Structures are given as C-alpha cells and as structure tokens.
Amino acid sequence: MKKLTTALLTALLLLNLAACGEKEPDDTPSGYDDSLISELYSEEGEYTDAENNTLAYSYHVPRIVSETAVAAALNDEIADQFGALVQEQKNMMASRVSLTCLSVTWTSYWNDSLLCLVVRAEMDGDTSMTETYSYDFFGGKRLMSEDLLARCELSTQDFITAARRTAANYFDETYRDALSGSMGGVGFIASYAERRAWTLSDENINAEMRLYLDGGALHMIVPIGSFAGAESYDADLALDLSARETVEKTAQDSFVKAALSGGDLTVSFEKTADSAWYAENFRFDYETIYPVEGLYSDYTDVFVGSVGQGYFPYIFLLTSEGTVEYVNLLEGLTAGFLCDGGPLGGVKGIVSFESGEVEEDYGTYQTVFAVDASGEKHDLSGAVSDADYTIPSEFLGEWTATVTHDTAEQGSYDSDYILTLTDGGGLTVQDINSEVGIFFEYTGQLNYLGTNGEGMVFGYHLNENAGTVRYGAFTLLRGSDGLHVKSVAGENFFDAPSGRYTVFARG
Numbered sequence: 001m002k003k004l005t006t007a008l009l010t011a012l013l014l015l016n017l018a019a020c021g022e023k024e025p026d027d028t029p030s031g032y033d034d035s036l037i038s039e040l041y042s043e044e045g046e047y048t049d050a051e052n053n054t055l056a057y058s059y060h061v062p063r064i065v066s067e068t069a070v071a072a073a074l075n076d077e078i079a080d081q082f083g084a085l086v087q088e089q090k091n092m093m094a095s096r097v098s099l100t101c102l103s104v105t106w107t108s109y110w111n112d113s114l115l116c117l118v119v120r121a122e123m124d125g126d127t128s129m130t131e132t133y134s135y136d137f138f139g140g141k142r143l144m145s146e147d148l149l150a151r152c153e154l155s156t157q158d159f160i161t162a163a164r165r166t167a168a169n170y171f172d173e174t175y176r177d178a179l180s181g182s183m184g185g186v187g188f189i190a191s192y193a194e195r196r197a198w199t200l201s202d203e204n205i206n207a208e209m210r211l212y213l214d215g216g217a218l219h220m221i222v223p224i225g226s227f228a229g230a231e232s233y234d235a236d237l238a239l240d241l242s243a244r245e246t247v248e249k250t251a252q253d254s255f256v257k258a259a260l261s262g263g264d265l266t267v268s269f270e271k272t273a274d275s276a277w278y279a280e281n282f283r284f285d286y287e288t289i290y291p292v293e294g295l296y297s298d299y300t301d302v303f304v305g306s307v308g309q310g311y312f313p314y315i316f317l318l319t320s321e322g323t324v325e326y327v328n329l330l331e332g333l334t335a336g337f338l339c340d341g342g343p344l345g346g347v348k349g350i351v352s353f354e355s356g357e358v359e360e361d362y363g364t365y366q367t368v369f370a371v372d373a374s375g376e377k378h379d380l381s382g383a384v385s386d387a388d389y390t391i392p393s394e395f396l397g398e399w400t401a402t403v404t405h406d407t408a409e410q411g412s413y414d415s416d417y418i419l420t421l422t423d424g425g426g427l428t429v430q431d432i433n434s435e436v437g438i439f440f441e442y443t444g445q446l447n448y449l450g451t452n453g454e455g456m457v458f459g460y461h462l463n464e465n466a467g468t469v470r471y472g473a474f475t476l477l478r479g480s481d482g483l484h485v486k487s488v489a490g491e492n493f494f495d496a497p498s499g500r501y502t503v504f505a506r507g
Contacts, residue, residue, distance in 0.1 A: 043059045061079070078131075096439055130236075143408075166295045167224070193456055194478065209221065209222070218239040248260070253305055267338065304316075311366075312366075318353070344380065399417070454486050479503070
C-alpha cells in the first residue's frame, strides 16, 4: 500500500508540473527532434548595394518533414509568407537595391510529438514579423490557438484575463522609469495611457493570438505599444497563470470605504450627515457595492483620501513594485463606470500613503502624499490632475461618422455625427439628420477614468441646447480604420448595436 501511495503521489506531481504555465526540463528521448525540420532557404552572407552599403543577411525558412497533407499545407503557408519574403530579397540583391529584410530565423519548441515553430523576420525601420505554427506529428494534425488553449485546459475568458494581466505588467515594467522620471510630463502621460490601452485592448488580446508551447509553458506573441519608431513591437511573453496576491485590505475616509481582496477592488458608502449631498449629486446609493474595473497589478495596500479644495475623495492603490495607481471616484460615479486609472506619473519606490494639506498663495488644499522608502513625501495632486484631463494628441481634432438607424415606425435613416475633442478634455458632439433638417449639439467635458479591454475609458457630462445634462462613459481606441468609440455607461449616443463600437474618420 505504501508503494502504491508513493506512485500515486509521484503521478500527481508529474501532472502538476506538466500544466500550462510551468516548464520543467525533460531529457527523455522521444524520437521527435529537429531532424524532422528541413529548410526551404538556408543562406547567410554579406551584400553590398548600389550605394556601397554592406549588410550582413541570414535567411533560414523552415519546412516540416512529414508526408501528410496537413504538413504540406502548413509548409506552403510558411513558404508563401517567409519564403516569398526571402525570394524578394534575393531579387533585390540581383538589382543591387537596399534590402528590406536582413534576417529570417526559426526556433523549435518540442512538446513530445507536438512541434511549435516560431518564425521571425527582422524588417527595416526597427519592425519585425513573427508567426507561430504548431504541428503534432502523432496524428498529423495542425493545432491552432484554440487547440493550444484546450490542451492547457484554459477557457477563452481565463486566458484573456491572464493574457491581459501579463501584458499590462510587462508594459508597466518596460516603461516604469520613463513614467516616473523626467519623461513623465503631461504629454507622455497621455501617450502612456493611450499605448497601454491599445496594448490591452480586445483587438490585441484575444483567443486568436499567436501562441506556442515550450515544455508545457504557454507563450504568446503580443504587440506592445511603443513611443518611438514603430507604433508597436512584438514581445514574446510567458503567460502568467500564477495566483494574484491575496492581500486583504480596507480603507475608509469619511463616508467612503474601499475594500481590496484577492486583487479585486470594491467601493461602498456609509450614510452620514456629510454623505447626502454627494449621494444626490454623484448618484450613488448606500446598499450597492461598486466594483472597479481595470486592475492588473499585484496590490499591497489601498488608501482613500481627498485631493483638492473641498472634499473630493480618490482611491489610491500601492503595487508590489512601489508604484501608485488611482481611481477617480466622483467622476466615475457620475459617469456610472468605476475604473482603475493605471500608474500615476512622477512617483516610484512608494511604501505608504498619508493625507495632509498644502498651503499656497491662493489658499489651502487637501492632498494625499505618497511616501517613499527614504521618508520623502510626494504630493499626488499634480499627478492626479495630469491624469484626469489626459487626452492623447492623436485623439484631438474633428472626427466624423455616418450611422444608419433602423426604427420600427419610420424605417431606416442616416445621421451624421461630428465628434470634436480639444486639449484639456473639451468635447462637442453634433448629431445631424440632413433628410429632415434636425440638428442637435452637445458640449461638455471628458475626464479620463482608466483602461479596460475596449480602450481608454472617459466619463463625460454634456449639455444640450435645451439645458439637459447627460452623463455617461465611452471608450476611445485608435484603430487602423479610425477612432473607435463605444458607449459603456449612460446613453448609447451613436446608436451602435449592443457590444459594438462606432468608427469615426478624421474630419
């Protein structure tokens, strides 16, 4: 019985080590190795173009050695993309013109009979092209991304959640010093938020991503937003499936209570003598527990404090990396959407928070100080103000869209929308129905709330000509076809189908 128990424990241990997200070395001969891979192109050397530029090149395009029709189709796909690229470079050499690609390489990852190939081409302009291909020699089957997820026993939603968290942590780590240092000005903060939102968007993080397995660890090729050169570059990231830090923390200031549990943040409100005016004007109730979206880091503390003249509560989160994230509570409540605003600029190495006051020539304001390991206090009011009104320069200007509305009573009709965004968060929306001569105009303000999977989240309050004020939130995301605008709270201004966005083109 003792031997049987030991054998069962050993088997369970081996199963756990084989789970996706773990990688353990396996030196057991399997008969599956790189002898089952040949090369369509295998060329290296130096080339001098007509302008006497001498460049080294290296081209290696793989072919799978298998007699199945599936392998033949996969080889054709690799040849069509990377073989054709190499042949194009060879033709350019014959014409003595400058090359656009200097390197094509491949890397094999064997998982017993499953081969995962990662093929990468280094292009000019500091860009690259990466593709993944998975082929199981046992059964002669090609595995797509959804097959790899199934092999890892991951649901689509669990994968996307983990992938977004992995990408967010990588993005924040990559640009942390720039955000907290001299580059962390208003312009960079806006660009940081825009590139971060694009990196984490559904269009970038989804179940069709380029995936591969390496010894049981699931990897993904993620386009990471960039601030110089190309707008993004591919990063090879191992999917982080580790459990989030389960710190249990609560914080309260006046009638506002924040609770951090298992990486999730919720907000609730107590009924006090001071809360009635806020409940009426910022539209919250006392029975509801409000969740906060857009949290991706490991958090060690939460703090509630007022920033500004009067009582304007914000929620601050301390990450395990010593950075500070925040929630614009009142604007989020007004819009009907609470969201983490991401890392604040200008601070790092923080260990705690304190509330306090600052005296200026024009008066005294309340603030929250982030305290670093040396005891130095950093006033967060400036960082919060910079973030609240951050509008990326790429979003500014006039945008137009024509939308077809379908109604049961009147059939379909078209409206032209003009969306104008100005520096500092100014917003104008025009709704024009030329067929019947109807024109509506709304003017107001945008406030940045944070990032979710659909883009940068902005709360708005818009004044109609008749005096009506409208509140809500929409996301903005820069796509290849224009500006994607999606309502996430309040009125569906642009009458998009449920779950869809409206594409605006430059006016």
